[in-house]
Amino acid sequence: xxxxxxxxxxxxxxxxxxxxxxxxxxxxxxxxxxxxxxxxxxxxxxxxxxxxxxxxxxxxxxxxxxxxxxxxxxxxxxxxxxxxxxxxxxxxxxxxxxxxxxxxxxxxxxxxxxxxxxxxxxxxxxxxxxxxxxxxxxxxxxxxxxxxxxxxxxxxxxxxxxxxxxxxxxxxxxxxxxxxxxxxxxxxxxxxxxxxxxxxxxxxxxxxxxxxxxxxxxxxxxxxxxxxxxxxxxxxxxxxxxxxxxxxxxxxxxxxxxxx
Amino acid sequence: xxxxxxxxxxxxxxxxxxxxxxxxxxxxxxxxxxxxxxxxxxxxxxxxxxxxxxxxxxxxxxxxxxxxxxxxxxxxxxxxxxxxxxxxxxxxxxxxxxxxxxxxxxxxxxxxxxxxxxxxxxxxxxxxxxxxxxxxxxxxxxxxxxxxxxxxxxxxxxxxxxxxxxxxxxxxxxxxxxxxxxxxxxxxx
Numbered sequence: 001x002x003x004x005x006x007x008x009x010x011x012x013x014x015x016x017x018x019x020x021x022x023x024x025x026x027x028x029x030x031x032x033x034x035x036x037x038x039x040x041x042x043x044x045x046x047x048x049x050x051x052x053x054x055x056x057x058x059x060x061x062x063x064x065x066x067x068x069x070x071x072x073x074x075x076x077x078x079x080x081x082x083x084x085x086x087x088x089x090x091x092x093x094x095x096x097x098x099x100x101x102x103x104x105x106x107x108x109x110x111x112x113x114x115x116x117x118x119x120x121x122x123x124x125x126x127x128x129x130x131x132x133x134x135x136x137x138x139x140x141x142x143x144x145x146x147x148x149x150x151x152x153x154x155x156x157x158x159x160x161x162x163x164x165x166x167x168x169x170x171x172x173x174x175x176x177x178x179x180x181x182x183x184x185x186x187x188x189x190x191x192x193x194x195x196x197x198x199x200x201x202x203x204x205x206x207x208x209x210x211x212x213x214x215x216x217x218x219x220x221x222x223x224x225x226x227x228x229x230x231x232x233x234x235x236x237x238x239x240x241x242x243x244x245x246x247x248x249x250x251x252x253x254x255x256x257x258x259x260x
Numbered sequence: 261x262x263x264x265x266x267x268x269x270x271x272x273x274x275x276x277x278x279x280x281x282x283x284x285x286x287x288x289x290x291x292x293x294x295x296x297x298x299x300x301x302x303x304x305x306x307x308x309x310x311x312x313x314x315x316x317x318x319x320x321x322x323x324x325x326x327x328x329x330x331x332x333x334x335x336x337x338x339x340x341x342x343x344x345x346x347x348x349x350x351x352x353x354x355x356x357x358x359x360x361x362x363x364x365x366x367x368x369x370x371x372x373x374x375x376x377x378x379x380x381x382x383x384x385x386x387x388x389x390x391x392x393x394x395x396x397x398x399x400x401x402x403x404x405x406x407x408x409x410x411x412x413x414x415x416x417x418x419x420x421x422x423x424x425x426x427x428x429x430x431x432x433x434x435x436x437x438x439x440x441x442x443x444x445x446x447x448x449x
Contacts, residue, residue, distance in 0.1 A: 011351055012376030057376055097373055104361065105353035107425045108416055112353075115417035116345045117333035118318075121326065123278035 013061030014098045016043065021095070031088055033072055037065040064091065180213050185220040193230065193245025201232070201241035227251065266290050266300050280323035280410060320413045321420045348388075355381035356390055360412065360424055364394050364405035382406065390415065 010016040020039050021031060044058050071087040123130075192199065201221070208214045221243065224230040229247035234240075269290045273281060287297035301317065301324060308316040314332050317324050328336060336342065348356065355378055358370050370378045385391035394407035408421070418424060 011354070012374060014375035053377060061375070094373075094375070098375065101354055101358050101361075101373060104425065105350065105357040108357050108360070109347070109353055111416040111418065111425070112347060114330060115415055116347070117330045118414075118417065119328040119333075119336060119342070120414070121275070121278045123276070125276055 013058045014095060016040065016058070017061065017065075018095060018099060018102075031092070033065060033069045033088065037062070037069050040065055180216045182216055182219055182223065185213075185216045186223055187250060189217070189220050189224060190229065190245070190247065190250045193243070193247065194250070196245070198242060198244045201243050204243070263300065266292060266297075267304055270297075270301060270304065274317065274324060274326040278326075280320045280325040280414075282323045286324065318414075318417075319419050320410055323410075325414075348390075351381055352384055352388075356385055356408070356412070359385070359391050359406050360408050360421070363407035363421075364397075365407075366397055366403040366405055368403060370406075 010019065017036070017040065020036050020043075024032070024035065024039075040062055044055075044062055047055065047058065068087045068091065189204070192204070204221075205214055205217060208217050221230065221232070224247075225232060229245065229251065231244045231246055233242045233244070270286060273286060273289055283294055283298060283301070286301070287294045290297060292300070305317050307313070314329055315326055316329050318327055354374065355370060358373055359365055359382075362369065362373075367378060367382055370382065382391065386393075389409055389411045391406050391412070392409050393404050395405045396402040397405050412418075413420070
């Protein structure tokens, strides 16, 4: 027996179960578990969804049904004095609750239809009125305040602020993203060198903005000296340093730098 | 203030504010105690009920707001092009009714009743300002508790949460009887 309904029609396993119960015209309190489980399983097999989340919800319900089915198939323990609880009870309660909310939501829908026909007016208070704030009377606010008292308050605020700082953690500071990388800078110097061959170290530094860039540029020059792409010269002490680019290509330093 | 003047003042307040105003604020504004103000408003509500009036005062959880009467809708859409209202899908209505009746409620509890994941539905209801966070449950993970908003009351013409359609216990019995009868019919054949 196939069920000619698409998955989309059901909101979830409870919805499908309710549908099957209605379809089979059975009492919710007396679900013929065997038949319903079979139909339910058949339906799941026919499901085309690949969505694991949805599928698993339906499978959990199937497992519940099979569990109930097997419990009902087991012979009753005659020796037990108290009556065994119907394994369907919990499921029935869930189904009834679900059915009830489905019913309530229909009631709400009717109300929404009516309420939708009631119109409201937006507030029409001019901005200067709604945003008006009474001026603060500083004289009365500062009444009885002396300079000494103000100073005490200031001190205590500052102290609270210092107390708040964790002496160990605060030293870690913030980890900031490095804005200029050494390899980028080296490449820039190489580009410059290819164009100009000889250039002033001072001018190179002057072209940099920020302390960090100057430092990285300096490191870059050192690095290029090390691999022999530039030769530096200084005529006398404190004189400008001349950089001569002797390489003839841009060497990719990225990997080397990582190794350093 | 003379009683007629109080009415006039309240009318002006409700008209200008265009939102639900708490009884306390109205009372403070007109310089009357809360009980007197409530009486005046109730009397005004009766007067607005006359068929010769097109507006009325509604109460929303102890706050008051002016709005048009339902009967005026047909006339109003002729003069103003009211955008078509998008009514809530069954899924959203179902979720909203669970929140309305069980609030404050967590998403897990909603899902337990519906038997399906409900993130999407809950988020949509929050987006439509029909549901909102009302706090956190004192349990592991401190899950968010959801409840309904004033907009919910307005959208469904409900005065207060106590005024929600009652879940009739007889209706539950009806559900049971219905299916039983069907079963009976089937057996008779």
